[in-house]
Amino acid sequence: MAKIVTTAAFFVALTAPAFATPAPAPELGTSALGFLLASGVAYLLNRRAGK
């Protein structure tokens, strides 16, 4: 039981700061246009994989 509690406490302590850190700016591809471009490349690669 003590091991479980210690592990859980360690996990919480380890992960807590991560969620307080703000996301960086700029992030790669954060627009719908970026998604469309990336989808286009994914489509082309998928088509090549199908050949």
Add this chain to the structure above:
Amino acid sequence: MIEASGIRARPPVVARFLEAIGDPSDRLLLAAFFLSVFSLDYLPQVFAATGSFPTTEFIGFAAIAIVLQRLGADRLLRRWDYIALFVASAVLLHPWRHTGGLALTGVGLLFCLRKDRRLAALGQLSLALAVLDIWGQMELTAIEAKLVPIEAWLAYIPLSLLDSFALLGNSIFHPDGREVSVEGSCSAFRNMLAVALLWLSFMKIRNLEYSLRSLGALAAGLVMVVLVNTLRIDLCAWSAENFQYWHEGPGVGVLSMTMLVLALAIFYVGLAGADDRSAP
């Protein structure tokens, strides 16, 4: 449509649906799990107030969908996998923002080393999504103190050649005394993880095995992110007007799109022509 017995036959779609629910295929179970994670954790980001679009994560899920398509009607899951998927799905019920990341981590660890390429691909993609969501941020917090001064030093090199800039720790000083501090949130680290997820997604979509060429494409993508981020820090440090434009203004979107377009170009050139050694 009346059968000989006089009982009205079910339309094919309903019959197929009932058959699928009665004896779900592995593909259906996995698709339901990934669709749940996507709908709960990722789809709402499109409608979030910040307006940022999770492009790389969406491409990751597109790769998962394509790999699931290749799964066909094959039965690959073991008894333990069903239990794990059940537990992971139950975890998703909790409203904490990052339960999806934890569920993906569990499923990813379970599948990532499987012999079947498709299950291994699902595991690797799950882990990559979880790293971008949770573990990468945690790792950045752990190494931030050591990483940020290196990125500041990289940005300082070209500036020192152009004018009498000075570097102290993670701060770059303009000749007129103005200071620009490179914080953890300015680091290229998260974008490197995003580029790595994009690369992995394209690898799985293209159904390639890891090779020198594909790893070279990844390395080129990562170097590109560091260079663009270094350029951004340099632009921010150059003048107050530049800082406003590149840190707060339209420059953020310009660099975001530039990074994405360069990454897409590098990966397309690096992966499209590679030998397809695909298994099933």
